[in-house]
Amino acid sequence: MLNRPKPSYIRKSQYGPGIKKRAAELPGMEALPIRDLFPDVPREIFLEGGDLSVIRKATEEALKKVDMSMIKPGDTVNLLSSQYGFQIMGGQAYAEMLKTIKDFVEAKTGCHHIRLRVATGFRIREPLEIVQEYKLDEYFKGQTAPVRAIDPGVPIETEIGTLYGVARIYDADWIIHAHHGELRELDMHRMINRAIKPFAMSYARLETRSVQHMNFGPRSSNFIPKVIFNSPFVQKKFTFGCFLLTSPEGITGVDADNDMAAVDRRLMMLAFKSYGKLRVLCEEIKECIAVLDATGEPRYMIGGGMTFGNLTEAELDLFDLDILPVSLGYGLYEKQPGAPKAKSVNPAIKALVLNHAWLGVPQLELATHIPTIVVGNDFAELLGSDPMNHDFMKYTVTAENLETAMNFAYRIANTDKVYVFDGCFGAMTCSPSLAEFLMKKAPEVSRRVDQELMPKWLRQRGFDPAQMMM
Template identity: 50%
Template sequence: MSVLFSPAEPRESQYGINPSLVKKRGADLENMTSVLLKDLIPDLPDVIYPNKNNDISAVKIATEKALESVDMSMIKPNHTVNILASHHGFTLVGGLPYAEMLKTIKDVVERKTGCKNIRLRAGVGLRFRETEEYIRRFGLDKHFNNKAIGIAPIDEGIPIETMIGTLYGLRRAYDADWIIHAHNSDVREVHFHRQVDRAVKPFGMSYARIETRSTYHQNMGPRASNFVARAIFDSKFVQEKYAFSCFLMVVPNGIMTVDADNDLYALNERVTATGCRYYGKMMTLLGAIDECIAVLDFPCPVPYVFSGGIIYANFAGANIDLYDLDNPLPPYTWYTEAFYGKRSRPLVDEVVPVNPAIKACVHNYAWTGYPSSFFAEHIPTIVVGNEQANLFNKDPQNTTYMKHAVVAENTDVAIDFAFKIAKTDKIIVFDGAVGGINVSESLANHLLKVAPSINEKVEQELLPKWFSQRGLDLRKALLIGSKEAAVNY
């Protein structure tokens, strides 16, 4: 056995330590190996990227094909168009596929409509300057003729009258005649949205003022907060500007295709089906891990580091079925954090404790810029290097993170200490490896052993339940990923 899948490269960012300080990756620890995701979940679809030659033109071709069936007649040569993007797309498979889709949308719209005033508005969460870094990194500033900007939730707002009252979008997201919703199907924070209206979510998040975003996170909590995004999108103000949507369709092993539609709710059904079928299997499989040490090793904030296409925040709640809408609040969201306080368990019994399978966490490489102290409070955490510890101590969103963690001189020292406190040699690395998962040999054997029964359970028991809860046709949805359903299924 050996490690076959490369971790995502460290990135230069004001939110992370200097990449030169990342001396050793979790995948380089002793007794590590890789497991091919298709060996765990055989019905994962073939992907267009990564491909044999890492040819990004496959994404361009898929985007052009998806846009062939989209009506753009409402866009005139003298109009202005805002392509609305979200920062999370740039963390998928290195970020290049999302950037390529955005460039291609711009080129196709310009060619088909004659419109020259096409701008990129890239939304972000609490790392206010992050999308500016991505715009420069992927040359989007040049491709959009210096009309590409990052928009942050603290920017000037614009009131939007909705069915539930006045909510606030970002003025620069809507300062055009038309908007194009350019997003992705990555499941991301299923602990928040519970795979309900996932495709609509950015209207209450990436394109919204912080007061409205906070309604999503804090005031209403998971599931109920999905009404916020839907209310904004359904508003007269947004509908009069909305042209169409174009999505990078992502599965745990890479980019499946690109999908586009003038009907966002039709696209949302396809996003929901993909998320339940493929990510649901991966999530359920990770939930079957009995014990492990989690190694964080990816250029993103703590909750957003990836393994097998699943983020660490979801793994922290994988001890319940996050897709089952009959389940109570997940172990981790900003909303449920309030139930914990200083206690070792939630205030109300309906909220179960954080995934007990995570015996320890080695924080080898992860960014600041997102409230992460919760994870260190509830999972024994070892941070590698004083430089990284100091970075978190200086982050106003993580002032108590290091109060609940210890510092190790290097990765080897950290993992040795983790072995002592965790009493297990099973390791899972959240390093963004694509197509496979980097784990210890002991955990690889465990996953390969339990995977067949997990796949059967999801197919026979869970998928029918998940789709029924969301009012979707299971037989139609199971076509997703087939050759006959390449673009619009």
């Protein structure tokens, strides 16, 4: 018998329904420890509810090696943050990293004009919720501001022409890139230029985000953040990056550097070691019910330390650069002859239960490909009014409560294997049948990743496996 699961904190938001019974409270749900599956996954220094001084200390140690000499006492500095960092384990660890960066830079440089920028994509009021939730306005002495893709822009001359950043990102003498390294959007970046992707997303105007998503395919789009980051405009303001690092076990540390290429290489290796085996293990799942029950939109919701987006695309090894990716824009790209057949959503997901999730990101492909049950009339009304997904409720049914939703899901999915995405790191909230299945498959998956797949992933990116896997 495994332990009872402990779901992550759900932040109250106007973009989500009222918080109700959690999926972890359902009879029979268990917490399958990640280390029971893969003992060699990088271990955590912090889990939700732990001592935040661990994050502060790790951030300070990482910042000691960074050159900040360009920042003078009278300068202005924008500390750049992104919304998704605040969705990791309740957001407290990311908030603590940001606070520590501010304190450390002030102490080291004598500069006290450090302004926090909280960037978002489509949920334009979310930054204000974040600032209030984590009391950031008080900590930064009123020097906080939201950044939205629809805000006034600033032209950035690049090697491929003029692209546009958000003016509020760049309205200081210097910028600090404070981000997070959990595995999201693998279909887009494939662990290439992952460290600088926000320069074409969180920090970019809507038009430039569209260039990234629509004008280029999922592989060639990696070029966009690169040309923006390398532009003279950005380089004359850039100081260093600081990243909150994760594995499925939890927060593994903090990395900081003036060299983003070096950070990118380290993020790549951490992703392979941390998520490679869990992603391949998800490929083995041929039938399951997915339950979404956490902060944020579906694709980025965490379960067992890994996002739901990794399960929706688990039929393909997206670390493998020989594989044609499935992406948000999957239907826009013509597949090459002989490319593997793939649906935009993993067909192993036989039913989807939405207990708690947020609006604001296109997700119609879920309801049109998976039998979907929404829990509660309040949630159904909210989803029905979402301008990003105006037809979503045409393809779903509504259940009065979570128990009713699950009973219906069992009937239509014809499986009792349940994978819950409840924001949890360190353990996967799941049904006993899925836990037993995954435990049986894990040893062979571990061998295959170590001996076959990881060497291939490294060689594809120009690295010697013998050196990188030492």
